[in-house]
């Protein structure tokens with residue numbers, strides 16, 4: 526069996542930030558901006574491990590956009606006080622709030638695909654290649670085996 530070594534957290538984070546498979550680093554995970562492949566063609570990693578798995582990616586997306594929004598908002602306020610230009614401020618912040626989730630969508634999915642909870646591969650489905658996923662799940666309450 527051709528096993529791929531598990532990369533470190535920093536490597537997985539970097540790969541997720543560049544829309545690549547966090548495990549093997551291969552690209553082409555998206556057919557279009559919003560359509561992600563089900564499995565990595567390089568290592569066979571199945572991305573949606575259970576129904577609702579992408580809720581974490583959406584939460585990460587919202588938190589990231591909220592953080593960018595807050596930083597820009599506070600920076601613009603600090604730079605323009607006491608005469609706050611409301612219209613330019615809105616012209617900057619509304620596009621961030623409206624387009625930010627769209628712009629970060631694929632990145633949040635690739636980041637979450639390995640940064641989220643580590644679950645076993647789909648039961649009954651052999652893995653094409655890659656390292657077998659441990660059947661144990663670690664969480665704040667301990668480790669399930």
Ligand SMILES: [Zn+2]
Nearest residue numbers: 546549565568
């Ligand atoms: Zn892969």
